[in-house]
Amino acid sequence: xxxxxxxxxxxxxxxxxxxxxxxxxxxxxxxxxxxxxxxxxxxxxxxxxxxxxxxxxxxxxxxxxxxxxxxxxxxxxxxxxxxxxxxxxxxxxxxxxxxxxxxxxxxxxxxxxxxxxxxxxxxxxxxxxxxxxxxxxxxxxxxxxxxxxxxxxxxxxxxxxxxxxxxxxxxxxxxxxxxxxxxxxxxxxxxxxxxxxxxxxxxxxxxxxxxxxxxxxxxxxxxxxxxxxxxxxxxxxxxxxxxxxxxxxxxxxxxxxxxxxxxxxxxxxxxxxxxxxxxxxxxxxxxxxxxxxxxxxxxxxxxxxxxxxxxxxxxxxxxxxxxxxxxxxxxxxxxxxxxxxxxxxxxxxxxxxxxxxxxxxxxxxxxxxxxxxxxxxxxxxxxxxxxxxxxxxxxxxxxxxxxxxxxxxxxxxxxxxxxxxxxxxxxxxxxxxxxxxxxxxxxxxxxxxxxxxxxxxxxxxxxxxxxxxxxxxxxxxxxxxxxxxxxxxxxxxxxxxxxxxxxxxxxxxxxxxxxxxxxxxxxxxxxxxxxxxxxxxxxxxxxxxxxxxxxxxxxxxxxxxxxxxxxxxxxxxxxxxxxxxxxxxxxxxxxxxxxxxxxxxxxxxxxxxxxxxxxxxxxxxxxxxxxxxxxxxxxxxxxxxxxxxxxxxxxxxxxxxxxxxxxxxxxxxxxxxxxxxxxxxxxxxxxxxxxxxxxxxxxxxxxxxxxxxxxxxxxxxxxxxxxxxxxxxxxxxxxxxxxxxxxxxxxxxx
Numbered sequence: 001x002x003x004x005x006x007x008x009x010x011x012x013x014x015x016x017x018x019x020x021x022x023x024x025x026x027x028x029x030x031x032x033x034x035x036x037x038x039x040x041x042x043x044x045x046x047x048x049x050x051x052x053x054x055x056x057x058x059x060x061x062x063x064x065x066x067x068x069x070x071x072x073x074x075x076x077x078x079x080x081x082x083x084x085x086x087x088x089x090x091x092x093x094x095x096x097x098x099x100x101x102x103x104x105x106x107x108x109x110x111x112x113x114x115x116x117x118x119x120x121x122x123x124x125x126x127x128x129x130x131x132x133x134x135x136x137x138x139x140x141x142x143x144x145x146x147x148x149x150x151x152x153x154x155x156x157x158x159x160x161x162x163x164x165x166x167x168x169x170x171x172x173x174x175x176x177x178x179x180x181x182x183x184x185x186x187x188x189x190x191x192x193x194x195x196x197x198x199x200x201x202x203x204x205x206x207x208x209x210x211x212x213x214x215x216x217x218x219x220x221x222x223x224x225x226x227x228x229x230x231x232x233x234x235x236x237x238x239x240x241x242x243x244x245x246x247x248x249x250x251x252x253x254x255x256x257x258x259x260x261x262x263x264x265x266x267x268x269x270x271x272x273x274x275x276x277x278x279x280x281x282x283x284x285x286x287x288x289x290x291x292x293x294x295x296x297x298x299x300x301x302x303x304x305x306x307x308x309x310x311x312x313x314x315x316x317x318x319x320x321x322x323x324x325x326x327x328x329x330x331x332x333x334x335x336x337x338x339x340x341x342x343x344x345x346x347x348x349x350x351x352x353x354x355x356x357x358x359x360x361x362x363x364x365x366x367x368x369x370x371x372x373x374x375x376x377x378x379x380x381x382x383x384x385x386x387x388x389x390x391x392x393x394x395x396x397x398x399x400x401x402x403x404x405x406x407x408x409x410x411x412x413x414x415x416x417x418x419x420x421x422x423x424x425x426x427x428x429x430x431x432x433x434x435x436x437x438x439x440x441x442x443x444x445x446x447x448x449x450x451x452x453x454x455x456x457x458x459x460x461x462x463x464x465x466x467x468x469x470x471x472x473x474x475x476x477x478x479x480x481x482x483x484x485x486x487x488x489x490x491x492x493x494x495x496x497x498x499x500x501x502x503x504x505x506x507x508x509x510x511x512x513x514x515x516x517x518x519x520x521x522x523x524x525x526x527x528x529x530x531x532x533x534x535x536x537x538x539x540x541x542x543x544x545x546x547x548x549x550x551x552x553x554x555x556x557x558x559x560x561x562x563x564x565x566x567x568x569x570x571x572x573x574x575x576x577x578x579x580x581x582x583x584x585x586x587x588x589x590x591x592x593x594x595x596x597x598x599x600x601x602x603x604x605x606x607x608x609x610x611x612x613x614x615x616x617x618x619x620x621x622x623x624x625x626x627x628x629x630x631x632x633x634x635x636x637x638x639x640x641x642x643x644x645x646x647x648x649x650x651x652x653x654x655x656x657x658x659x660x661x662x663x664x665x666x667x668x669x670x671x672x673x674x675x676x677x678x679x680x681x682x683x684x685x686x687x688x689x690x691x692x693x694x695x696x697x698x699x700x701x702x703x704x705x706x707x708x709x710x711x712x713x714x715x716x717x718x719x720x721x722x723x724x725x726x727x728x729x730x731x732x733x734x735x736x737x738x739x740x741x742x743x744x745x746x747x748x749x750x
Contacts (some may be wrong), residue, residue, distance in 0.1 A: 029196070030213065030228040032058050037081040041088055045139075045169025045176045047079070052090060055079050058212070061201065065209040066524040066565045067517075068217045072210040074203045076117065080230065084237070087181040089133070091117050093201060094174045100137040101204040101617050102649045105683035107712075108142045108158045111221075113616045115204050117177060120146065120222065122196035123188035124282075124370050127224050127406040127442075130196075131186050132156075137175040138649050139168040140686060147324040149406060149442050150222040151449060159320030163715045163747065184242040187282045187366055193235045196227040204617045207567070217525065218478045218515065225446045242278035243750040246716075247271070250292050254739035272360075274318065283366035288318050291358050294741040295720040298706045301697050303658055303675050305587050308501040314339050322365040325375035325398050329412050329438055329453060330470050333507075334489050336434040336455050337414050338499035342379050342394050345387060357382035359391075371402035380419070388427040391419040394497060405444040412436045416497045432496040433458035441473075449474050450483075457493050464540045465490025465504070481513040491540040504541040505552070508534045522565055529559040529573075537582070545582045545600050553579040567615035575629075577605045587632055588662050588671035589699055595667050597632060606630045620645050634664035651682040674698045687712045696729070702736070703727040716747035 037051050047053070057077035063070045079090040093115075100115045111118060111134070118134035132144040143162060148155040166179040188195070200211040200221050213226045252268045272290030279285055293316045304310055311332060314320060319339040326337050345356040361379030368374055375398045383391040395417070400410045416432040418424075438453035450473035457466045472485040491504040511531040518526065535553040537546040546552060559573035579602070586596045597603075607629030614621045625640040638660040646652045658675040675697050682690040692707040704726045711719040720743040727733040 031231055032080070032228065034080050034082055034230050034232045036233045037083050037088065041081070041178070041180070043165055043167040043178045043180055045167050045178055047090055047092065047176055047178070051081060052079055055081070057092070061199075061210040061212055062214045063208050064200065064211050064215050064217065064221055066207070068214065072201075072203075073206040073208055074210070076199070076201055076210065076212075078199060078212070082232065085182060085184075085239075087179075087183065089119060089179045089181070090176065091199075092174055092176050093117055093137075093203070095203065095205045096173070097205060098170055098172050098175075099205060100170060100175065102136050102138050102140065103646055104651045104681060105138055105140050105649055105686045106681070106689055107140060107686075108144070109136060109140055111202055115175075115202060116142075117199060117201045118142075119179075120150075120198045120200075120224070120227065121186065121230075122224055122227060123186060123192070124367065125194065125196045125229075126370065126402055127196070127227075128402065128408070129373075130222075130224055132158075132222075133164065133166075133179060133181060135166050135168055135177040135179065137168050137170050137177075138686075139166065139177075141166055145322070145324075146222055146224065148328065148440075149449075150220065150224040151442065153220065155324075156222060157320065157324060159317060159323070161317070161321075161716060163749070165715075183236070183239040184278070187284070188236060189367075189370060190238040190281050191235045193232050195230045195232075196224070197230045198224075198227040202617075207565070216478060217517070218476055218481070219446065223446075238281050239278075241750075242276075244276040245273065245748045245750060246275065246745055247273035247748075248292060248743060248745040250294060250741060250743045252294065252739060252741040254737070255735075256737045257735050258737070279364070279366070283364070283368070286318070286321065286363040286365070287360070288358075288362070289360040291316075291318055291360065292743065293317075295708065295710070295718075295722055295743050297691070297708070298693065298695075298704065298724070300677070301675060301695050301700070301704075303660055303673050303697070303699055304589060305660070305662075307581075307583075307585055309499075311499060311501075312340065316343075318361075318363075322363070322375060325365055325373065325400070326377060326396050326412070329398075329410065329436055330455065330468065331472070331485075331487060332499070333502065334455070334468050334470055334487055334498075334500055336412060336436050336468075336495050336498040337396050338497065341497045341499075343381060345381075345384060345389055354387075356384060356389075361394075373400040374398070383419075383424075388425045390421045390424045390428065392428075393417045393419060396497070405442075407439070407441045407443075410438045410440060412438070414495070414497050429460055429496075431458075431460065432494060434495045434498060447475055447477060449476065455493065455495070457495055459492075459494050461492075461494070463492030463494070465538065466492035466494070468493045468495075468500070479515050481511075481515070483511045485509045488538075491538065504538045504543075506536040506538060508536075523562060524565050525561075525563045527559075527561040529557070529561070531557045531559075543582050545580065552582065553577065567617065569611075569613045571609075571611040573609045575605075575607050575609070579603055579605070587664070588668070588673065590671055590673075591668060595669075597664075603632045604630065605632065607636065616644075618646075619648070631662060632664060634662065634668070636663075637661045650684065651680070654679045654681075672698075698729060701728060701730045703729055703733060714746065717745055719744050 039051055041049055057079050059075055059077045061072040061076045074094045077092040081088040102114045114136050116134055116136040120130045122130045128149050130146040134142045144156055144158040145160045162185045164181045164185050168177040198213045202209050213228050215226045250270045253265050255265045256262050275287040277285040296315045299312045329336050343356050343358045344353050359380045363377045365375040378395045381392050395415045398412045400408045402408045414434045418430045421430050434455055434457050436455035440451045442449050452471040455468040467490050469488040474483040487507040489503045489505055514528045516526040533555040537550055537552045539548040555577040557575040562570045581599050581601045583599050584596045607627055609627040611625045613623035622643040627638050641657045644652050644654040656677040660673040662671040677695045680692045689710045695704045706724045709721040722741045725738045726736040728736050
């Protein structure tokens with residue numbers, strides 16, 4: 001065990017070495033002035049006000065895709081101004097013609113499938129967090145938050161929603177957008193005179209992605225390392241008071257046909273609301289009372305062939321905003337705080353997850369100064385007498401302190417506390433707590449990145465190894481990337497409010513990628529990847545298959561990825577896994593109760609996968625993922641296919657099909673597992689949206705229907721009408737449960 005601890009911490013010198021690197025990226029940042037305007041600016045996409053006419057634009061965009069060494073084919077001119085209340089941004093985006101491509105008129109569209117321009121504002125110049133605002137040629141808007149220096153795809157949070165205005169207008173050889181962003185909408189330091197800034201654009205006609213500040217292709221387009229500077233003509237004053245009240249009212253009619261005690265439809269009327277209070281220009285308090293999430297889109301189902309719990313992302317608005325403060329500790333397979341645990345409990349009779357009423361809660365988040373970011377979240381749920389479960393208070397506190405250039409040290413404390421538990425039995429512990437410390441590295445030269453964390457669970461039970469540890473270190477250059485990660489989760493690490501699907505393990509996973517940039521017009525990049533995994537049991541879970549420390553699983557993978565200049569992509573991989581089953585397991589989950597693979601059995605799985613995807617910006621595009629290989633002593637043949645047709649700018653129709661044919665040795669029956677999901681998205685206008693989503697899953701013996709109509713009748717204010725139904729596919733598709741919900745929300749600024 002002593003040697004094991006030495007192995008874990010041997011990588012700390014890498015972090016120290018990386019921080020000492022004095023290489024400065026590029027030259028001094030490009031700077032340009034933000035002039036103060038006194039005349040009114042009309043948002044009409046014309047730029048005919050005298051201020052815009054006399055202002056010299058900023059231009060010289062360069063390519064990011066298909067190459068990062070050329071100037072943009074379609075240039076972009078940007079104009080900047082501000083007054084006491086608003087930031088004003090205007091852009092003229094040149095194109096070969098007026099044949100623009102957009103997937104719909106919906107707010108918060110995706111960047112890659114649309115002609116659009118995106119602005120990044122690092123208001124604290126911390127190179128770690130930024131506000132995002134974007135528009136497309138049809139005037140659809142999007143806003144988001146970037147965290148973690150924008151280094152990974154999951155560092156982008158488009159759940160953030162706020163009030164701002166903008167308009168676009170299309171011309172023969174260009175399109176113009178104008179934005180007015182209230183200072184109240186964003187957070188910044190009072191008296192600031194300089195912000196960091198960048199912009200990037202997707203130009204479908206020129207088939208290029210361009211950026212104002214050039215970004216090397218080995219980094220993703222939203223990397224906050226590469227930014228210019230906005231210099232304000234006068235220091236910014238503190239914005240006025242910003243208090244928003246967002247009440248809601250819902251009315252629902254539901255029926256559970258599998259509950260024999262229900263003799264008819266059940267009606268329900270509910271009221272509640274949220275409040276947003278600006279404590280300072282950089283600190284915000286969010287309150288919620290009797291929250292309702294009936295309008296939230298249903299989860300996309302998956303065919304479950306895994307031995308462990310499947311991760312489903314959070315979709316509820318209140319928990320999504322500033323979620324990075326609380327949710328990015330550790331790794332996805334060892335996360336001390338997973339907000340989806342709040343409002344969900346377990347039926348003690350069946351073991352199934354059931355919804356638990358949330359009374360309300362509060363979240364305080366923001367910056368105390370330029371380098372210290374804090375967050376405090378507290379929620380209270382209702383008791384459930386039928387399941388012998390008391391009410392619970394969920395509290396999580398987090399803080400991030402910037403060190404060196406843009407690395408940080410972060411702390412988290414999670415507490416799940418039972419309320420009046422003496423009135424209940426011993427179904428649940430009186431408390432479950434986790435405390436953790438994490439160091440996150442981003443080196444100044446942008447080559448090194450990673451994190452290392454240590455978590456400790458504080459629970460009333462007596463158990464060994466009440467801790468978890470994770471380290472990841474990556475070195476990224478243009479032609480190659482190397483990453484090392486190891487994860488240690490003790491058997492006693494009981495994080496009830498986290499996501500920890502596997503305990504009592506040591507997981508070691510190095511990866512190595514080589515990138516090639518051929519000198520050809522057809523191929524933009526090729527990547528050859530190698531990855532390896534070793535999973536050891538620590539031997540404290542009392543499993544007799546491996547009683548002490550021992551190897552339970554090892555894997556290796558080889559991948560080849562080719563990106564084409566026409567935005568098509570081809571991938572293939574070969575994955576090998578050697579594993580020892582520690583518990584009885586039915587991979588198909590459809591066999592009889594006495595048919596399973598026995599604990600103690602060892603299997604070698606080898607799967608070949610391929611993927612081909614076409615250009616998602618086209619009217620019709622598709623992706624197909626076939627696979628074949630050895631699977632638990634038998635074979636697995638499968639494919640995933642997604643086809644989408646866009647009738648722009650009003651929406652799209654798509655079909656997802658997932659098929660797996662699993663043949664295992666007798667007495668297993670052949671399993672043909674289907675997951676079929678047609679979906680239609682319609683945006684009648686920029687204020688009226690309709691979505692219908694159907695999912696047939698024969699592994700769950702279920703057909704589900706979910707449709708949602710949304711009317712944004714005022715800024716950030718909506719009316720929703722939601723219909724959902726679930727049918728039993730083994731019982732002539734008779735309805736299991738059905739519901740219709742109407743919800744009205746209104747955003748009121750005080």
